[in-house]
Amino acid sequence: xxxxxxxxxxxxxxxxxxxxxxxxxxxxxxxxxxxxxxxxxxxxxxxxxxxxxxxxxxxxxxxxxxxxxxxxxxxxxxxxxxxxxxxxxxxxxxxxxxxxxxxxxxxxxxxxxxxxxxxxxxxxxxxxxxxxxxxxxxxxxxxxxxxxxxxxxxxxxxxxxxxxxxxxxxxxxxxxxxxxxxxxxxxxxxxxxxxxxxxxxxxxxxxxxxxxxxxxxxxxxxxxxxxxxxxxxxxxxxxxxxxxxxxxxxxxxxxxxxxxxxxxxxxxxxxxxxxxxxxxxxxx
Amino acid sequence: xxxxxxxxxxxxxxxxxxxxxxxxxxxxxxxxxxxxxxxxxxxxxxxxxxxxxxxxxxxxxxxxxxxxxxxxxxxxxxxxxxxxxxxxxxxxxxxxxxxxxxxxxxxxxxxxxxxxxxxxxxxxxxxxxxxxxxxxxxxxxxxxxxxxxxxxxxxxxxxxxxxxxxxxxxxxxxxxxxxxxxxxxxxxxxxxxxxxxxxxxxxxxxxxxxxxxxxxxxxxxxxxxxxxxxxxxxxxxxxxxxxxxxxxxxxxxxxxxxxxxxxxxxxxxxxxxxxx
Numbered sequence: 001x002x003x004x005x006x007x008x009x010x011x012x013x014x015x016x017x018x019x020x021x022x023x024x025x026x027x028x029x030x031x032x033x034x035x036x037x038x039x040x041x042x043x044x045x046x047x048x049x050x051x052x053x054x055x056x057x058x059x060x061x062x063x064x065x066x067x068x069x070x071x072x073x074x075x076x077x078x079x080x081x082x083x084x085x086x087x088x089x090x091x092x093x094x095x096x097x098x099x100x101x102x103x104x105x106x107x108x109x110x111x112x113x114x115x116x117x118x119x120x121x122x123x124x125x126x127x128x129x130x131x132x133x134x135x136x137x138x139x140x141x142x143x144x145x146x147x148x149x150x151x152x153x154x155x156x157x158x159x160x161x162x163x164x165x166x167x168x169x170x171x172x173x174x175x176x177x178x179x180x181x182x183x184x185x186x187x188x189x190x191x192x193x194x195x196x197x198x199x200x201x202x203x204x205x206x207x208x209x210x211x212x213x214x215x216x217x218x219x220x221x222x223x224x225x226x227x228x229x230x231x232x233x234x235x236x237x238x239x240x241x242x243x244x245x246x247x248x249x250x251x252x253x254x255x256x257x258x259x260x261x262x263x264x265x266x267x268x269x270x271x272x273x274x275x276x277x278x279x280x281x282x283x284x
Numbered sequence: 285x286x287x288x289x290x291x292x293x294x295x296x297x298x299x300x301x302x303x304x305x306x307x308x309x310x311x312x313x314x315x316x317x318x319x320x321x322x323x324x325x326x327x328x329x330x331x332x333x334x335x336x337x338x339x340x341x342x343x344x345x346x347x348x349x350x351x352x353x354x355x356x357x358x359x360x361x362x363x364x365x366x367x368x369x370x371x372x373x374x375x376x377x378x379x380x381x382x383x384x385x386x387x388x389x390x391x392x393x394x395x396x397x398x399x400x401x402x403x404x405x406x407x408x409x410x411x412x413x414x415x416x417x418x419x420x421x422x423x424x425x426x427x428x429x430x431x432x433x434x435x436x437x438x439x440x441x442x443x444x445x446x447x448x449x450x451x452x453x454x455x456x457x458x459x460x461x462x463x464x465x466x467x468x469x470x471x472x473x474x475x476x477x478x479x480x481x482x483x484x485x486x487x488x489x490x491x492x493x494x495x496x497x498x499x500x501x502x503x504x505x506x507x508x509x510x511x512x513x514x515x516x517x518x519x520x521x522x523x524x525x526x527x528x529x530x531x532x533x534x535x536x537x538x539x540x541x542x543x544x545x546x547x548x549x550x551x552x553x554x555x556x557x558x559x560x
Contacts, residue, residue, distance in 0.1 A: 175383035178341055179443070183400045183450065184370035186363060194385055 022274045025267035032264060036082035043076035048231050056250040066252035069244055074256045081233035081257065084145060086264070088227075088234075089214035092149045093207060096156035101196065101203075103157065104164025108172065109191050118165065122158040130155050131220070138226050145234075148227040152217055156210060163206055167199040201279035208272025212265035219261050235261050287315040287338070287454050287486060292347035294333055294510075306510040307333035310347070313505055313515060315454065318480060320487040322497030322518060324533060325507035334507070335458045335490045339375045352453050367402065367450075374447035378459035380439035384431040390417070390442050391427040397449035416445040419483075420475050437468035441475060448479070455479075456488045461496060473500055495537040498522050506530045528554035 035042055044064075051071030059066045065074040107115040125133065137151035171177065172195065180190045219236030221227040228234035230241075235257035242253030292311040297304045307330035315321045323331045336342040338349050340356055349356040351372040360366045377383040385393060394413035395406075403409035417427065420441040431439055440460060447455055457476070461469040477500065479485055491497050497504055497518065504521040506514040506529065513527045525531045532550040535543070 175377040175379055176385045178339075178375070178377065179383055179446065180385075181341065182339055182370060182374055183397055183446075184360075184363070184366035185400055186366070194387075197387060198385070 018274055022270055025270040028263065028267050029271060032082055032260075033086065035079050036086055039076075039079040039083065043073070043079045045073035045076040047077045047080040047233050048072065049076075056245055056248065056253070058250075058252060065256050066250075068238075068242060068253040074238075074253060077233035077238060078235070078256055078260060081235050081238055082260070084228050084232050084234035085215065085219065085236070085261070088145065088149055088218045089211050092153040092156065092214055092218070093211060095150070095153035096160050097203075097207060099153070099157045100160025101164050104161035105168050105191055105196060107161065108165045108168035109187065115165075118158070118161055122162045125155065125158045130217070134217070134221065135226060138221075143226050143229070145228045145232070148218065148221050152214060152221075156214065160206075160210070164199070164203070167202055168195055171195050171198055201276050204279060205273060205276030208268055208276065211268050211272070215261065215265055215268075286317055286319075286351075287488070288348075288350040289313050289334075289338065290348050290350075292334060292337060292349065293345050294330075294337060294342065295345055296333075306330070308337070308344070308347075309510045311505075311507070311510075311512050312347075313503075313512075315486045315488065315503075317453070318484045318486055320480065320489060320501040320503070322494075322501035322504040323488060323490045323507065324492070324494055324497055324504055326492055326533075328509075329507040330510035331490045331492075331507050332458055333510075335375065335456050335488065338454075338488065339373050339456055340369060341375075367400075370401065370450040371452060373454045373456060374450060374452040375456040375458060376440065376443045376447050376460040378462055380436050380443060380463060381431060383443050384439060384446075386431050389428050389430055390422065390434070393442065394445055394449065397446045401450040412449065416448055419448060419479065420445045421471075435468070436464050437471055440464060440472055444472070444475065444479075448483070448485075451483070452485060454486045454488060456490065458490045459492070460489075462491060462493065469496065476500060493537075494522065494533050495539070498537075506533065528557050 039047075049072060051067065054063065054067050054071040055069055057063055057067045057071075063073050063075070065078065067073055068077070103114075103118060107118040133155055134148070134151040137154060138147055141147040141150065168191070177190060177195065180194060181187075185194075218227055219234070219239070222232075222234045222236030223240045225240070228237050230237065238257035239254050239261075242257070245251070245253040290312045292308050294308040295304045295306050305328075311330075311334055313321060323334060325331045333342060337344045338351075338356070340359065343359070344357055347357070354368070354372065356369065356372070360369045388396065391410075391413055394416050395403075395409045398409040398412035398416070399406075401412075403412050413427075414424075417424070422438060422441050422445065426434060426438060426442075431442070434442065440463075443460075444455075461472050464472060473496070476487065480487060487500065489497055489501050494504070501518050504514075504516065504518040505512055506521065506527065508529050514521060514525065514530045516526075521530060522534060522537075525534045528550070532547060532554050535550050536547045
């Protein structure tokens with residue numbers, strides 16, 4: 001007896017499938033965030049507990065990720081440092097997004113001098129090395145974590161404004177905007193209540209990319225000594241303090257914060273792109 | 285209350301050095317209350333621009349547009365004026381997907397439209413939304429759906445329902461059934477017939493397709509490069525076209541004895557006459 005086996009064509013997987021890698025990245029990010037929030041409970045040592053008998057030790061049972069040049073526990077420092085490292089980019093992007101969305105939408109919607117002014121400012125900003133601009137702002141406002149965040153927010157605002165402008169311009173030509181106009185909905189209301197929510201998926205995808213960028217910029221500034229100051233164990237600052245260890249041949253004090261920065265940036269990008277795709281798929 | 289358009293003129297200058305495009309050259313017509321006019325022409329004839337000017341989405345260079353006794357050539361200022369304008373003219377667009385806000389369900393979109401049009405309470409808005417769905421014969425189960433879950437014909441009926449929320453005197457349909465297949469076109473045209481009979485709304489029906497126009501309008505105006513070349517009852521435009529351009533458009537309507545070669549021949553003849 002012959003049997004005819006029919007193999008159905010594999011169903012086309014929609015892009016909204018979350019995927020194993022995205023799940024791994026999500027779990028990793030949750031662990032990092034929970035670790036940062038519960039650092040006082042989870043950290044085995046105080047982040048500034050000095051132990052000269054145990055400097056530059058490799059990972060062992062007492063110190064899971066090893067210790068630095070003062071014998072401080074790297075795991076505890078990384079956990080406490082995650083607070084500054086993660087909160088910084090979130091805060092600065094929040095500031096820059098509020099300002100950038102408002103300016104970009106206004107420029108696209110009103111055109112005219114608002115648009116011209118935005119174009120000039122972004123031209124200058126793009127022609128100017130970003131880090132130099134930020135250092136300039138810090139020179140004026142003084143150094144420290146808060147001013148670094150404000151300075152970077154200022155640097156990111158025109159970037160977000162420019163992107164918002166292009167999204168809003170593309171959205172404005174869609175006939176549904178004309179339909180709202182004909183219904184008598186006020187222009188401000190159309191922009192704020194209908195156009196901005198419609199560009200949200202693309203905006204989220206872009207902000208995720210910027211988050212990685214912002215995290216690295218903040219770490220770089222701390223590394224250079226402009227951002228978070230000791231006794232903070234912000235990851236960029238940890239890398240900087242670990243330099244002496246590398247010269248002596250011990251890589252753990254630099255590897256732990258460096259790897260964390262890299263992994264968080266990658267994980268945020270993977271998860272963010274998936275979320276943005278999902279939001280887009282739901283709107284299509 | 286009627287729609288009176290006199291000497292509507294609009295010229296677009298795209299780029300420096302490029303020849304200006306005359307989208308409308310003194311277009312004039314009147315649509316009585318409950319009446320209907322077909323605006324016919326090929327792509328680029330200016331029919332959409334005329335429609336958008338009457339809707340208030342484009343400002344004419346010259347001419348006047350009176351609807352319900354109000355001059356609409358200047359943009360409305362203030363919320364009250366905007367709402368009054370909204371109750372004069374509404375428009376249904378060609379792209380049935382792009383003309384709906386993709387974030388809103390049918391019910392949300394219609395309730396919002398009813399609220400903007402002045403529904404006194406959330407209950408009033410809800411019942412008005414249901415009323416509008418009935419008017420365009422949308423099944424009740426579409427209420428909770430997003431535009432992406434609807435067929436082209438359903439989307440277009442949502443767009444019509446939304447346009448009706450403000451009880452407009454004039455409804456402009458800009459190629460509103462052109463993207464739909466023939467059987468769905470018929471359904472939407474039926475809905476429009478009923479609306480005219482029941483709500484007394486006037487129609488300005490913009491289309492490149494004389495065949496569709498003839499099924500819904502009493503009068504037809506033919507545009508060529510922004511100029512009106514013929515304006516008569518749809519009957520006589522179809523059966524006794526005067527202008528060579530109209531003759532070509534009539535010959536292009538598919539049906540009995542349709543001959544593509546004849547259309548091409550008529551176009552040549554028309555272009556010769558247009559040059560001389």
